[in-house]
Amino acid sequence: MAGIPFDQRDGEIWYDGAYVPWTDAKVHVLTHGLHYASAVFEGERAYGGAIFKLEEHTDRLIESARVLGFSIPYSAEVINDACNQLLVRANLIDAYVRPIAWRGSEMMGVSAQANTIHLAIAAWQWPSYFAPEERLKGIRLDMAEYCRPDPRTAPSKSKAAGLYMICTISKHAAEAKGYADALMLDWRGQVAEATGANVFFVKDGVIHTPKPDCFLDGITRRTVIGLAKARGIEVVERAILPEEMEGFEQCFLTGTAAEVTPVSEIGPYSFTVGDITKTLMEDYMAAVLPQEPAKVAAVG
Numbered sequence: 001m002a003g004i005p006f007d008q009r010d011g012e013i014w015y016d017g018a019y020v021p022w023t024d025a026k027v028h029v030l031t032h033g034l035h036y037a038s039a040v041f042e043g044e045r046a047y048g049g050a051i052f053k054l055e056e057h058t059d060r061l062i063e064s065a066r067v068l069g070f071s072i073p074y075s076a077e078v079i080n081d082a083c084n085q086l087l088v089r090a091n092l093i094d095a096y097v098r099p100i101a102w103r104g105s106e107m108m109g110v111s112a113q114a115n116t117i118h119l120a121i122a123a124w125q126w127p128s129y130f131a132p133e134e135r136l137k138g139i140r141l142d143m144a145e146y147c148r149p150d151p152r153t154a155p156s157k158s159k160a161a162g163l164y165m166i167c168t169i170s171k172h173a174a175e176a177k178g179y180a181d182a183l184m185l186d187w188r189g190q191v192a193e194a195t196g197a198n199v200f201f202v203k204d205g206v207i208h209t210p211k212p213d214c215f216l217d218g219i220t221r222r223t224v225i226g227l228a229k230a231r232g233i234e235v236v237e238r239a240i241l242p243e244e245m246e247g248f249e250q251c252f253l254t255g256t257a258a259e260v261t262p263v264s265e266i267g268p269y270s271f272t273v274g275d276i277t278k279t280l281m282e283d284y285m286a287a288v289l290p291q292e293p294a295k296v297a298a299v300g
């Protein structure tokens with residue numbers, strides 16, 4: 001079910017400025033990032049050979065590190081180039097791209113001031129699935145037990161590895177009950193997001209979505225808000241209480257991986273896959289396609 005393990009694949013990984021064989025891209029067990037979650041990452045997607053919103057992802061990666069108190073020792077330009085080159089070298093057209101930066105091994109304790117900051121970038125094939133029949137049924141979400149933390153207790157503006165601990169626990173618990181994912185409330189009890197995607201609702205032709213004040217303001221989220229507004233659809237960013245889900249007609253998730261995914265159920269609440277959701281699914285798939293032909297080179 002899981003396919004080839006991610007540490008045993010073929011290809012190359014960009015690792016601290018060099019291309020290394022995929023299976024050699026390793027860290028030592030005494031790595032600060034592993035023990036103390038001092039790591040930040042990005043999830044990017046290439047469509048037709050071009051990474052959608054690459055610059056925004058790279059800027060967020062650099063900012064995520066800054067929030068955790070470290071500086072990635074490569075410029076945005078170098079990182080963007082490395083992401084693009086990786087695709088070209090591997091002949092990848094529709095792909096997922098995963099940059100990750102972490103504190104190394106020089107010091108092993110809470111304090112790690114002297115640790116080298118590393119950066120690796122991997123990319124692998126991820127076909128774009130346009131066959132929407134399955135997705136059009138909508139996915140089912142459970143309510144998560146964990147809440148998105150107060151920004152005073154966690155660096156919520158950072159796409160930090162440590163923040164995914166509660167996401168994995170919540171997603172596993174939902175999957176064990178037959179759901180696709182879980183909806184997390186925030187520390188105030190307001191609707192926040194799913195475990196790896198932002199959430200939107202529709203009622204009376206208006207879109208409602210929580211303000212991203214304690215969770216990631218997704219790049220897809222911002223794109224979809226722009227697409228909705230371009231269609232003249234009103235988008236209200238506000239605090240949403242879980243009881244309000246009773247009155248919402250449509251619901252969908254947004255994210256680099258999720259794209260625009262309709263939701264049919266969240267706990268006791270049901271939604272239909274309506275016109276606004278379908279329109280935004282289509283508009284998003286049109287928006288992600290590259291404006292220029294793919295820069296694909298045959299690597300011998």
Ligand SMILES: Cc1ncc(COP(=O)(O)O)c(C=O)c1O
Nearest residue numbers: 196197198216218219220255256
């Ligand atoms: C927790 C979480 N929220 C939201 C998102 C959506 O962000 P984006 O649209 O930038 O992929 C993601 C995906 O990266 C995520 O992991």
